[in-house]
Amino acid sequence: MSRYREPPPKSSPYITAEGAARLRAEYEQLWRIRRPEVVRALSAAAAEGDRSENAEYIYRKKELREIDRRVHYLQFRLPELKVVDAVPSDPERVYFGAWLQVHDDHGDEKRYRIVGADEIDPERGYISIDSPLARALLKRRAGEVVKLMLPGGEAEVELAAVSYGPP
Numbered sequence: 001m002s003r004y005r006e007p008p009p010k011s012s013p014y015i016t017a018e019g020a021a022r023l024r025a026e027y028e029q030l031w032r033i034r035r036p037e038v039v040r041a042l043s044a045a046a047a048e049g050d051r052s053e054n055a056e057y058i059y060r061k062k063e064l065r066e067i068d069r070r071v072h073y074l075q076f077r078l079p080e081l082k083v084v085d086a087v088p089s090d091p092e093r094v095y096f097g098a099w100l101q102v103h104d105d106h107g108d109e110k111r112y113r114i115v116g117a118d119e120i121d122p123e124r125g126y127i128s129i130d131s132p133l134a135r136a137l138l139k140r141r142a143g144e145v146v147k148l149m150l151p152g153g154e155a156e157v158e159l160a161a162v163s164y165g166p167p
Helices: 017-046 055-080 132-137
Strands: 014-016 082-084 099-103 109-115 126-128 145-150 153-163
Touching (some): 014 017, 109 132
Parallel strands (some): 014 082
């Protein structure tokens, strides 16, 4: 499995300011620091002789391909992203960047933030604006109950709270 995250499928171009900064920092780190290190290590491994049985050479070639794939993706993705950092005119409704508190069918409370596809992080509760849950909750207000179709079947959630500040 690759150490670098695979590019997401074609998705909405929206991203939070923090997400855009993180992607730019990742690009800079890969391009200016990590890639030159790997190229130097690859050159040193190549100088050792027989490349067909040189594990270090094979590993570094693979690592360089992964870095190049991610750099290539970021070079095309970054210019097309639209940073959303303003609070919407109606902050009581769900829009991009919103922090949500929802209660599911079982009464469990969950907290999510609607972000761009490049920022998805299930551990932090960051869900894509393209996800079924986010699409079902867009433009809704606290107190509304929404039925939606998830990969596991139909579900019902109640939107308990909407905010745009940090949790």
